[in-house]
Amino acid sequence: MRNAFAAELKELATMDERIVLLSGDIGNRLFDNFKRECPGRFFNCGVAEANMTGVAAGMAMCGLRPITYTITTFNTYRCLEQIRLDVCYHNLPVTIVGVGAGLSYAGLGATHQSLEDITMLRMLPNMTVICPGDAVEVRLALRAVVKQEGPVYIRLGKKNEPVINKQEPLFEIGKGIIIHEGSDVCILSTGNMLPVAGDAALNLQRQGVSARVVSMHTVKPLDADLLKDVFANFKIIATVEEHSLQGGFGGSIAEWTVDHQPLKGRLCRIGIADKFLHGCGDQENARDTTGLTSNQISEKILAVMNQPV
Amino acid sequence: MNKITAMNNKFYELESTARHIRGKIIEMSHKSGAAHLGSSLSCVDILVALYWNVLSINPDNPSDPDRDRFILSKGHAASALFATLAFKGFFPVNVLDTFAMPGSRLEEHPGPNCISGVEAATGSLGHGLPLGIGMALSGRIQKQAYRIFALLSDGECNEGSVWEAAMFAAGQHLDNVLTIIDFNKWQATGRSCEVMAHEPLKEKWKSFGWSAYEIDGHNMSELVDALNNFPDGSGRPVAVIAHTVKGKGVSFMEDDNNWHYRIPDEQEVINAKKELGLL
Numbered sequence: 001m002r003n004a005f006a007a008e009l010k011e012l013a014t015m016d017e018r019i020v021l022l023s024g025d026i027g028n029r030l031f032d033n034f035k036r037e038c039p040g041r042f043f044n045c046g047v048a049e050a051n052m053t054g055v056a057a058g059m060a061m062c063g064l065r066p067i068t069y070t071i072t073t074f075n076t077y078r079c080l081e082q083i084r085l086d087v088c089y090h091n092l093p094v095t096i097v098g099v100g101a102g103l104s105y106a107g108l109g110a111t112h113q114s115l116e117d118i119t120m121l122r123m124l125p126n127m128t129v130i131c132p133g134d135a136v137e138v139r140l141a142l143r144a145v146v147k148q149e150g151p152v153y154i155r156l157g158k159k160n161e162p163v164i165n166k167q168e169p170l171f172e173i174g175k176g177i178i179i180h181e182g183s184d185v186c187i188l189s190t191g192n193m194l195p196v197a198g199d200a201a202l203n204l205q206r207q208g209v210s211a212r213v214v215s216m217h218t219v220k221p222l223d224a225d226l227l228k229d230v231f232a233n234f235k236i237i238a239t240v241e242e243h244s245l246q247g248g249f250g251g252s253i254a255e256w257t258v259d260h261q262p263l264k265g266r267l268c269r270i271g272i273a274d275k276f277l278h279g280c281g282d283q284e285n286a287r288d289t290t291g292l293t294s295n296q297i298s299e300k301i302l303a304v305m306n307q308p309v
Numbered sequence: 310m311n312k313i314t315a316m317n318n319k320f321y322e323l324e325s326t327a328r329h330i331r332g333k334i335i336e337m338s339h340k341s342g343a344a345h346l347g348s349s350l351s352c353v354d355i356l357v358a359l360y361w362n363v364l365s366i367n368p369d370n371p372s373d374p375d376r377d378r379f380i381l382s383k384g385h386a387a388s389a390l391f392a393t394l395a396f397k398g399f400f401p402v403n404v405l406d407t408f409a410m411p412g413s414r415l416e417e418h419p420g421p422n423c424i425s426g427v428e429a430a431t432g433s434l435g436h437g438l439p440l441g442i443g444m445a446l447s448g449r450i451q452k453q454a455y456r457i458f459a460l461l462s463d464g465e466c467n468e469g470s471v472w473e474a475a476m477f478a479a480g481q482h483l484d485n486v487l488t489i490i491d492f493n494k495w496q497a498t499g500r501s502c503e504v505m506a507h508e509p510l511k512e513k514w515k516s517f518g519w520s521a522y523e524i525d526g527h528n529m530s531e532l533v534d535a536l537n538n539f540p541d542g543s544g545r546p547v548a549v550i551a552h553t554v555k556g557k558g559v560s561f562m563e564d565d566n567n568w569h570y571r572i573p574d575e576q577e578v579i580n581a582k583k584e585l586g587l588l
Binding site (some may be wrong): 043046053054055064085 | 374420421422428429430432433435436438439440441442443444445446447448449450451469470473474476477480481
């Protein structure tokens with residue numbers, strides 16, 4: 001996702017002179033092409049995310065389309081008030097990009113694990129929250145974002161994740177993408193869990209359970225049409241996220257379901273418990289520890305299916 | 310009229326405007342019950358010098374892309390900013406009567422696009438300078454010659470984001486940014502230099518790569534000279550440390566930090582306006 005972001009941003013910036021990139025002292029060499037082709041529009045803002053966010057807002061007040069980029073935890077938690085006031089309160093077209101979201105950098109410890117960012121960002125008025133499922137969605141999301149007014153948060157994984165969208169899908173902010181069809185269970189996946197969600201659906205298929213997989217790349221605003229449809233037509237709707245269950249993507253769906261009772265479908269939220277991780281190893285190990293492997297996900301869904309209503 | 314008399318008259322007019330603005334914001338505090346009167350009074354002379362003698366702005370064209378930008382980073386002095394803008398002609402003076410009232414566009418801290426002339430919403434400290442630096446960089450990118458002025462309080466310099474911004478502006482060689490510190494020696498609950506080791510403030514800004522000047526923030530002549538000497542030719546951003554008195558202009562409010570939160574009663578408004586020569 002990271003490389004797709006850098007490549008697409010360079011393409012867009014060569015066509016739109018308002019695009020400015022602010023980095024929090026990361027992305028060494030990643031933005032060489034951007035710097036070469038868009039001179040004067042790349043700023044290494046140092047290890048100072050609060051200032052970087054305010055600077056981006058000031059630029060947007062003067063008509064530019066700034067994008068701030070650094071590791072997810074630092075570009076969200078560290079400068080949350082600047083995002084809230086400088087960006088969201090003024091409703092400015094600033095795009096906050098967090099790289100290494102969720103457990104991407106699990107081995108670096110809790111300082112670099114972003115398991116609460118969706119919760120924090122989606123609660124801010126005016127904010128749009130996008131968690132692309134693969135590199136294709138990253139590119140399409142960026143193209144959509146530069147046409148949009150207002151604040152956006154884009155939550156990226158790392159590099160070399162599997163590409164799930166084999167063809168370029170129709171991409172619209174706030175509209176989920178159906179990756180493959182199914183009829184019993186609907187798996188709503190957000191962000192970098194998309195490949196795992198697809199594997200979990202294959203597991204279910206082997207057990208005789210038909211599962212639809214949707215990439216819910218936009219957590220805010222939610223795709224209300226899609227939710228109405230799936231909660232009317234599926235027995236189980238499972239949300240999957242590499243994020244805490246406290247208020248994240250599944251939390252937002254839980255809120256939606258409470259506000260739209262009665263519903264036929266049952267909600268099953270799959271995500272990470274409310275605790276810091278210790279000694280969890282790399283992303284693969286950390287997913288295993290937190291119940292986010294494809295096998296664990298399909299088993300949990302089957303268990304919910306077998307529970308009496 | 311010889312030259313010196315003309316100059317003195319110029320400053321007399323600015324000082325008179327400042328006295329009227331002080332009277333107005335005391336009324337506004339009394340009427341609305343809004344706090345931060347001492348903080349508002351300490352920066353009135355700075356605002357008058359800026360709006361009447363320094364900023365390239367036009368109240369009839371407040372969104373001119375080439376205008377100078379002023380950001381009240383110490384947003385709790387909103388009443389001083391609003392009164393200044395009204396007296397300068399950005400909006401009718403009677404709008405000030407709605408200050409901090411339900412439904413008013415004039416809240417106790419300035420909101421985004423709340424009224425003509427307000428560049429940014431502020432109220433949480435440490436935000437104005439980064440915003441200003443973003444505007445200054447935009448000017449550079451878009452090849453516009455406007456200048457940025459940000460007014461900070463000394464208490465605000467507690468915030469780390471101020472110093473992040475200071476380092477970044479110097480690193481970017483932004484000579485179109487000027488920061489004024491309203492150094493009234495108080496923050497909400499104590500002497501600013503006792504709460505945090507602010508001093509030597511001028512040397513701090515210098516060591517962060519800025520040109521730094523120290524002036525009497527109530528002396529119109531010094532204010533006009535310092536704020537007009539910008540860019541100062543050094544290639545660096547400029548910090549003006551303006552020594553001020555909290556509650557300036559009213560003897561029973563001056564340097565008394567109770568007026569950070571106290572609201573003047575009717576008699577105190579009368580006494581204050583008498584001292585200001587307004588009654």
